[in-house]
Amino acid sequence: MSVPARSLLKTSRPTLLRAAYPGARFSSTSAKPATLKERLAELIPKEIENVKATRAQHGKKSFGPVVVDQLYGGMRGLPALIWDGSVLDAEEGIRFRGKTIPECQELLPKAPGGSEPLPEGLFWLLVTGEIPTQEQVQELSRDWAARSAIPEFVEEILDRCPPTLHPMSQFSLAVTALNHNSAFAKAYQSGISKKDYWGPTFEDSMDLIAKLPNIAGRIYRNVFGQGKLPAIDANKDYSHNLATLLGFGDNQAFVELLRLYITIHSDHEGGNVSAHTGKLVGSALSDPFLAYSAALNGLAGPLHGLANQEVLIWLRKMQAKIGEDASDEAVKEYIWSTLKAGQVVPGYGHAVLRKTDPRYTAQREFALKHLPDDKMFKLVGQIYNLVPDILLEAGKAKNPWPNVDAHSGVLLTHYGMDQMQFYTVLFGVSRAFGVAAQLIWDRALGAPLERPKSYSTAAIQKMFADKA
Ligand SMILES: CC(=O)SCCNC(=O)CCNC(=O)[C@H](O)C(C)(C)COP(=O)(O)OP(=O)(O)OC[C@H]1O[C@@H](n2cnc3c(N)ncnc32)[C@H](O)[C@@H]1OP(=O)(O)O
Numbered sequence: 001m002s003v004p005a006r007s008l009l010k011t012s013r014p015t016l017l018r019a020a021y022p023g024a025r026f027s028s029t030s031a032k033p034a035t036l037k038e039r040l041a042e043l044i045p046k047e048i049e050n051v052k053a054t055r056a057q058h059g060k061k062s063f064g065p066v067v068v069d070q071l072y073g074g075m076r077g078l079p080a081l082i083w084d085g086s087v088l089d090a091e092e093g094i095r096f097r098g099k100t101i102p103e104c105q106e107l108l109p110k111a112p113g114g115s116e117p118l119p120e121g122l123f124w125l126l127v128t129g130e131i132p133t134q135e136q137v138q139e140l141s142r143d144w145a146a147r148s149a150i151p152e153f154v155e156e157i158l159d160r161c162p163p164t165l166h167p168m169s170q171f172s173l174a175v176t177a178l179n180h181n182s183a184f185a186k187a188y189q190s191g192i193s194k195k196d197y198w199g200p201t202f203e204d205s206m207d208l209i210a211k212l213p214n215i216a217g218r219i220y221r222n223v224f225g226q227g228k229l230p231a232i233d234a235n236k237d238y239s240h241n242l243a244t245l246l247g248f249g250d251n252q253a254f255v256e257l258l259r260l261y262i263t264i265h266s267d268h269e270g271g272n273v274s275a276h277t278g279k280l281v282g283s284a285l286s287d288p289f290l291a292y293s294a295a296l297n298g299l300a301g302p303l304h305g306l307a308n309q310e311v312l313i314w315l316r317k318m319q320a321k322i323g324e325d326a327s328d329e330a331v332k333e334y335i336w337s338t339l340k341a342g343q344v345v346p347g348y349g350h351a352v353l354r355k356t357d358p359r360y361t362a363q364r365e366f367a368l369k370h371l372p373d374d375k376m377f378k379l380v381g382q383i384y385n386l387v388p389d390i391l392l393e394a395g396k397a398k399n400p401w402p403n404v405d406a407h408s409g410v411l412l413t414h415y416g417m418d419q420m421q422f423y424t425v426l427f428g429v430s431r432a433f434g435v436a437a438q439l440i441w442d443r444a445l446g447a448p449l450e451r452p453k454s455y456s457t458a459a460i461q462k463m464f465a466d467k468a
């Protein structure tokens with residue numbers, strides 16, 4: 001059964017649900033709280049009308065001029081994308097559906113005995129704009145656990161990768177291969193109508209997120225020789241299961257760290273390389289697995305997600321050269337030597353942010369609570385006091401402050417995960433939440449194929465030749 005968007009607005013919940021799940025049975029008196037898909041089915045028709053009204057009212061309004069430098073300068077500041085899950089403010093940092101990181105830490109459901117938000121709740125917030133109940137979050141944990149197994153041939157692909165193949169390349173290979181069982185690709189081949197695209201996209205997105213711990217865990221154990229992969233426990237939350245697969249499930253503080261880590265790395269509006277890549281590839285109606293593996297390849301770059309690995313490598317090299325308790329003078333000299341060698345200081349600077357990244361602050365607060373005396377944490381703090389002035393003096397970076405990657409590796413290392421080549425895989429597990437949430441909405445709202453206009457330098461010169 002399919003119901004046109006306009007009439008869905010006036011339709012009762014059971015009827016809506018029947019539209020979203022042909023063949024399923026729903027009762028109007030059921031006390032069970034709505035699942036994420038049920039809630040989404042209620043929100044979509046309203047949002048379709050909301051977008052229509054926004055376009056009717058503002059569609060012809062201008063954001064101001066586009067200047068040629070923006071075409072050459074990596075499109076900084078170019079208003080070009082719709083992204084609903086989060087918006088980034090240059091001074092204040094990220095807000096997930098309008099909520100800051102401290103607000104999410106306060107409002108989102110926690111695990112029993114835990115104090116960090118459960119990423120399940122964050123995903124619900126990204127998708128719906130609403131704070132879920134404890135029960136809804138538990139249901140999501142159970143749903144993801146039930147979907148978590150990866151096909152045997154994907155396990156074989158991973159097992160055949162040489163341990164020298166970077167974990168991010170392995171990750172991307174495995175996610176691409178998940179496309180084998182894509183509900184969206186299958187539905188498209190059987191001629192699904194455009195207005196129903198969101199259903200199988202939702203299913204693929206849920207599968208994608210659910211299967212990432214098994215992929216990440218297998219890569220970790222294959223590459224770093226940590227023994228056989230344990231099974232997912234349907235009664236544990238997503239982060240606890242991921243920690244167990246990585247071999248840290250008995251360490252409550254590490255489990256808490258993963259909950260925080262996955263929450264804060266999930267989304268950073270739409271223009272960053274990984275999010276934008278996922279949206280772009282998804283716009284060709286490539287399924288969520290293909291779209292997300294492309295996003296992972298972008299995340300694997302050292303100016304983006306790989307910076308967390310680069311920070312640790314840089315810190316270790318620094319310690320090897322100047323010792324563990326080096327003076328400010330020695331650290332300053334090391335920072336200058338990095339710049340003079342034509343390299344960037346990893347973990348510092350940002351394309352949009354102009355203040356300390358609140359994700360850095362959230363991790364610093366975690367460290368102050370759980371590992372205040374850790375030597376590496378102290379070095380990170382020492383660097384924070386020195387790098388901004390040096391970058392300002394060097395005079396190039398528009399933002400001298402630290403970003404998220406300046407802190408994450410130190411926390412993981414503290415608990416014994418010191419294989420820095422793996423760090424970006426954890427970032428990739430988290431970023432799937434933000435990219436998947438937007439992919440679902442893009443298909444629900446009928447987002448078009450992305451295809452901006454490009455120009456050659458010769459064309460630009462010709463265009464302005466008479467206007468000089
Ligand atoms: C999750 C994330 O993706 S967060 C970012 C992770 N990346 C890093 O931490 C790598 C280090 N940082 C950088 O390379 C940059 O700050 C980026 C890539 C994050 C942002 O790049 P941009 O928006 O181009 O920064 P900005 O406009 O300030 O760059 C101007 C100049 O300052 C330099 N600069 C910026 N940050 C740094 C830095 N941390 N160290 C040294 N130089 C820097 C740029 O390389 C550029 O030099 P150029 O004119 O010779 O090309």
Ligand SMILES: O=C([O-])CC(=O)C(=O)O
Pocket residue numbers: 267268271272273274351352403404
């Ligand atoms: O916003 C960006 O360009 C980079 C970033 O911090 C992220 O993607 O998390």
